[in-house]
Amino acid sequence: MKQLKLVSTVLMVALLLVLSACGTSKSTSGTKTTGGDTEKKTLRVVTDAAYAPFEYQDKGEVVGFDIDFINAVAKEAGYKIKVEHVGWDPIFVELDKKIADIGISSITINDERKQSYDFSVPYFLSTNKILVPKDSDIKSAADLKNNKTIAVQNATTGQEAVEGLLGKNSDKIKKFENNNLAILELKGGGADAVVADNTVIEEYVKNNPKDNFVVIEDSAAFAKEFYGLMFPKGSKIKADFDKAVKAVIDNGTYAEVYKKWFKVEPDTQILKDQQ
Numbered sequence: 001m002k003q004l005k006l007v008s009t010v011l012m013v014a015l016l017l018v019l020s021a022c023g024t025s026k027s028t029s030g031t032k033t034t035g036g037d038t039e040k041k042t043l044r045v046v047t048d049a050a051y052a053p054f055e056y057q058d059k060g061e062v063v064g065f066d067i068d069f070i071n072a073v074a075k076e077a078g079y080k081i082k083v084e085h086v087g088w089d090p091i092f093v094e095l096d097k098k099i100a101d102i103g104i105s106s107i108t109i110n111d112e113r114k115q116s117y118d119f120s121v122p123y124f125l126s127t128n129k130i131l132v133p134k135d136s137d138i139k140s141a142a143d144l145k146n147n148k149t150i151a152v153q154n155a156t157t158g159q160e161a162v163e164g165l166l167g168k169n170s171d172k173i174k175k176f177e178n179n180n181l182a183i184l185e186l187k188g189g190g191a192d193a194v195v196a197d198n199t200v201i202e203e204y205v206k207n208n209p210k211d212n213f214v215v216i217e218d219s220a221a222f223a224k225e226f227y228g229l230m231f232p233k234g235s236k237i238k239a240d241f242d243k244a245v246k247a248v249i250d251n252g253t254y255a256e257v258y259k260k261w262f263k264v265e266p267d268t269q270i271l272k273d274q275q
């Protein structure tokens, strides 16, 4: 009897050892299993923090709507994240090399990018608009073709939209590494207009009344765009983040973050319609 008990105890211990070994060997795709509790590795999130109010630097810290949003989403998904400003082009490079796990930077979901990256469900509606001095004779997108010089951030949908009007190789399009430099060019008189995401140039006008700039809308010329989180192609965390984006939109967290930055209620239906 005693011996039987000993044998069964030995068997139990062996079984436990096998089970716990199974647990630790499952540590692929961002999940580390340590002694039973699942602990996820800290994800590297990259951004171009020169695009207020979505992502910008304040006293050396990266802040903005996107930053609050990704923090809420990561929390919902159960991941720790570290957001780092790397610049616009490096976001794409780092995701290509899989050095980064997520890009968040007011990134428009489009077919061209979808060939190389995965996107979350949409989290923000945007469109390009035109920033000009108050006394400008530019009143619509078509006016940009009247021998005007236009400043854009390189490799953005703003650049693409202007190329659609002026031609891909037009020397009238000045491309900058970030959008703040494009606006500086306009300020200095080196360009007649900037084309960029509406919220960003509207925020600029609001914060810089002395510049005497206005924003021109042309919804016939510039399409509706949606921002998404961008992942390396085949990312294993995308599904978790899709679920979490939907959850924060549904549970009111999205609206809280939105109201903090934009002072109005978001239209979440337009986002849900895209899911």
Ligand code: ARG
Binding pocket: 047, 048, 049, 050, 051, 055, 088, 105, 106, 107, 108, 109, 153, 155, 156, 157, 158, 178, 179, 197
């Ligand atoms: N939405 C535009 C695009 O995806 C511009 C985004 C620029 N973002 C930034 N943080 N500079 O091309």
